[in-house]
Amino acid sequence: MPARPFRLTQIAAAVLSIYLAAGAAHAEAEAPAKPAEAAPLQKVEIKGAAASYDARRDDTASKTVITSEEIQKYGDTSVNDVLKRVPGITVSGAAGRSGGEIRMRGLGNGYTQILINGERAPAGFAIDSLAPDVIERIEVLRAASAEFSTQSIAGTINIVLKKALKAAQREVKFSEGKGSKFSSPSVSLQMSDKLGKTSYSFGGNAWRYMYNRVTPSFDTGTDAAGIPNLDRAATWHDQGRADGMNLSPRINWTLDNGDTLTSQTFVNLNQFVSNSHSRTTTTLGKGPDYDRVDSTFSSHNGFGRSDLNWVHKLAEGAKLDMKVAVSDNRNTADSLQFGGNNGLPATLARTVVSTSSEQGFSTQGKYSRPLTLVAAPADGKGEAPAEHALAMGWDAGITQRDDTRNQREAVLPGGLTPDNSDEGFSAKVTRLALYGQDEWNLTPQWSLYTGLRWEGLDTRSDGNTFDAVRQHSSVFSPLMQTLFKFPNKKDQLRVALTRTYKAPSTASLIPRKFTSTNNSPTEPDRRGNPHLKPELALGLDASFEHYWGEGGLLSASASMRRIDNYTHQGLLYEDQRWVSTSINDGRAETRGVELEAKFPLRALVEHAPALDLRASVSRNWSRVESVPGPDNRLDQQTPLSATLGVDYKSPSGMLSTGGSYSFRNGGLARLSGTQGGYTSVRRDLDVYALWKIDTQNNLRVAVSNLLGQDYVTESLYSDASGTQNRMTVASGETQLRVTIEKRF
Template identity: 35%
Template sequence: MTATRHLLVLTLLLGPLGIQAQTPPPPQPAASAPATAASAASAPARPADAPQTNALDRVQVTAAAETDDGLRRRQSIAMSIYGREELDRQGDIDVTDVLKRLPGVSMDGGAPRLRGLGGGYTQILINGEPAPPGFSLDSLAPADVERIEVVSGATAEYPGVAGTINVVLREPPRTQQREWRSNLNYRALQPGGSTAFQWGDRIGALSFVVPLSVSRSAHASDYEQVRLSRTPGGQVQSQAIRGRDEGRSTTAQIAPRLQWKASDWDTINLSAFWQHGQSRNASERSIVALLGTPWATARDEAASEGSSDVKRAAANWVHKQQDGGKVEVKGSWQDTTRDNTLHYDSYRADGRLLVTRETQTDFGEARGALGGRWTQPVADDHTVVAGWDVETRERDELRRVWDFGVERLDSATGIPFAARIGRAAVFVQDDWTISPQWGVQPGLRLEEVRTRSDDGSNTIDNRARVVAPTLHVNYKFDPKGRDQIRASVTRSFKMPDLSALVGRYVLNGNYERTETNTPIAADSAGNPQLQPELSTGFDLRFEHYPASGGVFSVGVFYRQIDDLIRRGVRLESGMAPDITNVPRWVSRPMNIGQASTRGLELEIKGRGEEWLPALFDKDSGVNLRAALNLYRSEVEQVDGPDNRLEAQPPWLSNMGFDWRIPDSGWTVGASLVLQPGYTTNQTDLQVARRSAVRTLDAFAAWKVDRFSQVRVGLTNLLARDNVVASAVEDLDGFSAGSSTRRNTLRAVNASWVVRF
């Protein structure tokens, strides 16, 4: 009876968890060899008065993999995690196609932005490390990625003003895993495609994964541009330009990772990354004078070839302590090289050659980094995390130009440029569980960045130090419930990049150096006196996680930015006499003052019957997702009403669904991204305008069996033209305007995934 009571208690305890305990049949007598089914069946029946011994079967608990929303719910900070389900949803061509559909993420020139803020406000990381210079996320296929982590706002470890996007590459599996993916697509010019193979396994204490991928892509776009300018003397010039850009690229990549569990307390991780790219681009344009003196160039064309290599090796040692603490030491080395050759010809209206030019650019950067992280539980309520990072970058660049076979030598061409960037940071934060309902995470980050450069004539030495405290608070209405509030007060910063600091003069390629350009086609130069932008932020968010899965989130944020960097344009004469002898309009960055931004963020995701029960039946198989983001910003030193931060839209919305059709193996879905057209007053006299964005993608996936799946995706079904305009009114008597309409193309892709 004692064993029976124990079995009853165990069944009552495991019942709510969905785990059943079963009473086993009476045990067989012990034998020298395992009994067969036949011998068990022929065994004599036990006498009725024989004593019985009740034994319990082994109870096996199998835990399902935690969902992305479950991981998000458990984070002590506001972080969204997107794993294989999101990455595989539409069989996308590259990672940027995935990012553009994520809540609160907008794309600008192929670069992702959080809260409409880019240009360094959004921190982009690859495996927790800064992305290499010139590295584009569209060179990564979703098959190469394990997950994408989106951190809203700044933390002591990740100091992004708007937030951080961390792309984590494939990790070693716990069991054998082999996967092959193939993609065929067409966007323009010619078909493109990719193939990727991944082999992962565990051998004793070693686990590894070797992802290998090769891809080829092609793109093309046609554009029309109208330019108008007026000098102080009243001379008016206007041109109409028609052009076409084409590009083809091939990328090969391998990113092996190895994990060795040396003991119960020590783990060593090794990883490598190598990506090689080849590209060929071509462009041509014709120029027709509408008003004023005809332009010297009536037609031009250019062709370029380039190659790039990104190599990276990293090591990481993790030591667990008996008291629950953990020490992590990491180091990495990275080398980035790019080589590009360009041939350019321009012609007069009568067909005679005006300029023939060869340009060769060599770029290299080596980066070394060391860091450490110590996690230590204190009592039962605190977990203190302290860390440090030291980074050094050496950058070399040489641009050589030959006009009619004669090399130009000036401060911008023909002379090597070298720069060294050093960064050191320490941070500390405390995860403090005040009660089952309250959690607090105070933190502090100290960082120093030093930039030194030399172009043969000018030496620049810039040093900046920042102190950035943070405080994150998490409140759960019920410790076992699904509702919580997150709040944070942060101090973060944005360091000026190297191109903004270096005073090197760069000509605008639309105008020859013997001609005076316009304010909307200005030359560019740096400012070695730039200081970091400092941001004070506040975030407040409510999150609800339904029992059926998904999330409902609504939040607000505010940022005040001091020492805002913005480019100003002015007419300069004699600033670069070795490059040009005519007055030229030059754009230089400068710290102009203060700005502020605020916003409302709304996100809904989950089953259709959870959010719209009147439209969807139970177990409909429909999953819905929608997000709406409202943004407002003002730059104090610029007159309104459109004195917003650079390229921040007034609002951004995306919505989508996917439907698992019952008993068919098919899943279909679509996503729509909406963004309005808007105007930005860059200064009191400079205006930029952007057209609305309407992007519709759709997909259909067929699960052939549990090992293979086929997907077909359609991208940019609406294919709206993109229009960008800029204007300058009465800048020292000059006025100018430009409007460019560029077509965008639909794309179709088909992918096949096989696991074996």
């Protein structure tokens, strides 16, 4: 095993070398021969203002935009796979498996805000079920702005769904992905057209994911003297199928007075069925409560949101933008579990049925207008005008959530006393935010963004197993960002000061208990904490950017966050069982630096192949004051991540190909005086090729997770009586995906 990562890295290096050589050869082969006496041709370039606009370079508020072309480049079926290649963003978990958490600055635990069309997704909605084909662009905001919620300590990722186009378009895609332990077919349809003053678009995707895999885990322990007293090995054989679909219709009307009215709907449906078999062998110490567990599980999820957006133009360039939206999210799940020991008949037969629903109403509005404070003199000399882009608005909503869970255990010979329960709760969350902002061009080289946002959140819940819970919190968030462009028009400096926060989720406030099958310090029960407070953070960001040539960029950035009321998972021992619950525990600090470079190779070598190169590296540090060191960093923070990529396009434009390598470090983290966690290094190597057969047909081939490395995690517990550790190994596998794209 120790030699495997090195061997695979060598293979990866060889693949990339062949890839680059092939690209260079292809460019040379396709280059047209130069006539002996050809007269030099004058090159004329015509660029529109829209084409020359670069949000990252031109906006005062820091923002990076991933375009639709970049999103679809590798033929991904999950938005998580798209984001893992973006500089400064990591995705937790094993490659190719669903459920990974999207992180900025290496921070998990909900510090990164994920939005869909500027609004937070409901509880229980899996972002990785969102198909890339329905996404217009992804906006990455590294510093908070007043227009979006400031629940963004690490940053904000805003996923913007596709909009209506001016020209007619029809496109269908058929795709098949295959690995050694899974297969994943999918189909998508995109349509758009314009009829007079009305335009529309429709996106639809459907997919299936089938898998059959084995995940081993190992439990070890020692007593107070360090002598081994526990050694267990378990295998979890899991097979299942997931089906899903996305629908995103949108209609846009242009009214006679120039106003626009837009209706956009998004529907996501998922169902999942699985059966699993766990077997545990104990060679030292006490065995688990059940060394044999057989389970079946099924779930259905449906989410829909529809909004109506009106944009009204006013005098002097002012604009009023208002939106109302309704949403509905429903989940059902049921499981059947049998447990036994030593090959004897089952002594546990447990059935759990749960349902949840969440309905929401929201409204947003923004009034904006440009403003010139100093009139420009008629002769063009003297003081330049001071330009402002003023905006103010609101964001309000009400969400009602209902949740039930019914557990039944059969009376079996030799079994424990049945633990039957009927639990339910309802929760109402009311939020209101008011904000104002101003983007001010002090000089042609210097701009300043200032904003102030107030957010109030009121949560009320009650249930049949706990007393009524009510929590009210509000946060003032002053924000400042500034951009200074040096006279050489190539270099610029950004600085941002922000106040952000993270509110506890509704589920984490509900004091309802979820029981684990084999209870232990590394597999505890879970329970909410109604006394949780929001985490508050003061942030400082600074970056230097150097632009040159066509698309060349070098940047260096640094950031710092000081977090009060830091929240982590505490571990308690109650009524002979281990229970995990969230607690506020003092202050934490995090710091980070990030370097990024991207440029065409021809910017360095005049006659080089048409290769675009990109690379980035991010280093993060953190410290939790209440946890003794070393390794007392924030829960599961990624200390180091890096990306390296190359893209090639043939002179004819018929062939595009490239590769991307992403690296994510892991390591040990202490979560409290008794708890710790370990994650292994993750390396992803992906390659793709796109052949434009003609103007209407494309063939895309992509290979992801080419290294196929295993992913290892450990849960660690230690106190005066000894230690207990659990290690889990998620096997890695390579995926080949072929996609046929047809326009008509």
